[in-house]
Amino acid sequence: MSRLKQFLQDSETKAFDLGHRSTIKFNIGKYNAAVERGLTQYSDHELARERASFIKTNAINNLDKYLMEFEANFTARGGKVIWARNAEEALKEIGQIMKRRRAKSVVKSKSMTTEEIHLNDFLEKNGIETVETDLGEYIVQLAEQRPYHIVTPAMHMSKKDIADLFVRKLKIAPTESAEELVATARRLLRDKYTEAEVGITGGNFLLADIGGVAVTENEGNGRLSTAFPKTHIAIVGIEKMLPSVMDLDLFWPLLSTSGTGQQVTIYNTIFTGPRQPREKDGPEEMYVILLDNGRTDLLALPEKREALNCIRCGACLNVCPVYKNIGGHTYESTYSGPIGSVITPHYNGMAENKHLSFASSLCGACTSVCPVKINIHNLLLLNRRQSVEQGFTEKNERTTFKLWLKAMKSRKLLNMAPAGVKNFVLKQVLKDTWSKRREPLKVAPKSFNQLWKERK
Ligand code: SF4
Numbered sequence: 001m002s003r004l005k006q007f008l009q010d011s012e013t014k015a016f017d018l019g020h021r022s023t024i025k026f027n028i029g030k031y032n033a034a035v036e037r038g039l040t041q042y043s044d045h046e047l048a049r050e051r052a053s054f055i056k057t058n059a060i061n062n063l064d065k066y067l068m069e070f071e072a073n074f075t076a077r078g079g080k081v082i083w084a085r086n087a088e089e090a091l092k093e094i095g096q097i098m099k100r101r102r103a104k105s106v107v108k109s110k111s112m113t114t115e116e117i118h119l120n121d122f123l124e125k126n127g128i129e130t131v132e133t134d135l136g137e138y139i140v141q142l143a144e145q146r147p148y149h150i151v152t153p154a155m156h157m158s159k160k161d162i163a164d165l166f167v168r169k170l171k172i173a174p175t176e177s178a179e180e181l182v183a184t185a186r187r188l189l190r191d192k193y194t195e196a197e198v199g200i201t202g203g204n205f206l207l208a209d210i211g212g213v214a215v216t217e218n219e220g221n222g223r224l225s226t227a228f229p230k231t232h233i234a235i236v237g238i239e240k241m242l243p244s245v246m247d248l249d250l251f252w253p254l255l256s257t258s259g260t261g262q263q264v265t266i267y268n269t270i271f272t273g274p275r276q277p278r279e280k281d282g283p284e285e286m287y288v289i290l291l292d293n294g295r296t297d298l299l300a301l302p303e304k305r306e307a308l309n310c311i312r313c314g315a316c317l318n319v320c321p322v323y324k325n326i327g328g329h330t331y332e333s334t335y336s337g338p339i340g341s342v343i344t345p346h347y348n349g350m351a352e353n354k355h356l357s358f359a360s361s362l363c364g365a366c367t368s369v370c371p372v373k374i375n376i377h378n379l380l381l382l383n384r385r386q387s388v389e390q391g392f393t394e395k396n397e398r399t400t401f402k403l404w405l406k407a408m409k410s411r412k413l414l415n416m417a418p419a420g421v422k423n424f425v426l427k428q429v430l431k432d433t434w435s436k437r438r439e440p441l442k443v444a445p446k447s448f449n450q451l452w453k454e455r456k
Contacts, residue, residue, distance in 0.1 A: 217265065
């Protein structure tokens, strides 16, 4: 089945799944209330968004310079930088590190770039146990699913769903207590941190001036994943660049407020390399894998490169009426929702993914909440245009528009059939699409041309 057909089928199933709808409504309702509270910390949120947009645009426009600066500063403290053009290169390098460290197990903190390169599958195929240590990621790993959302991976599951999953997979006694569920996960994860040879994280920001990787999290699992293992690998998309550590005073609260409604996330760590001579803990070696994987293709398109400004807060997903109805898994991509629909065709191929850019009402809600002011709905339109220009349209769609254009340009053709015949044709043509759940489209009983003639 083509990705488009699968998408349409899954969208339809999910949109009528009332259980899914009520879980999402409940969880996004809590998010909305938290964001409302979080925003009260700003005297001028709009100004903060403007500044963030300016800084990110500068970082992306000068990415070559900042990446080199980052590399020089990070390697000066003993860190190693690996440049990966695509997922294969990143996985090959990670495989070599694993072999050198004779790694049998890995602890991971939440990272969408590792999802993007399908790291867990790769490690498992190589006989390496991979443990997700973020609670939401741990839950979806247990459920053998992909993350549903870029910030809250298990957003689609209710407390009861998670309790049932733990009973089934971890053989615990049935419980309704969220605290007990958290305690179970924590107990099971503790030993994993000390056993693992390698800890893997993503990175929320790359800091050029100090050669740092900033990681934001709420559970402390990121710090534990990097404190015990002898090797730390951070896999970070090259677009995560900020010119200076001083920019974090703006970006940390913006990310937290838009992401979860917090004023600032609980644990914010800056990694600047492996353990230094007089330091007591931390890894013996640290690698940063700078992942391209389609990002420079997007960078090469000046009118669309602002998509690289994204700080992955997830706010655009939470307000999107399409996302809330069809759910995160339906997109079948690492990055879902509005920003996922913008970048996925560039990262994974326009031909297979262009339909995502059409799955939008273009209401602009995404653009209105984006903390870095990305004009998301405009980028969706630009993707649509590119896909049409590149010829990625269905044959019947092309034929329909050809006929439509011909008719619209010819008064004779438009006047040829009475309204009843036109309505019949419209009904037949649109029966599986527009009219499936709507009143059929009908033309007016008399055309403007007829009315004009009668008037005279
Ligand atoms: S596009 Fe904007 S709102 Fe959406 S995830 Fe990125 S930063 Fe957040």
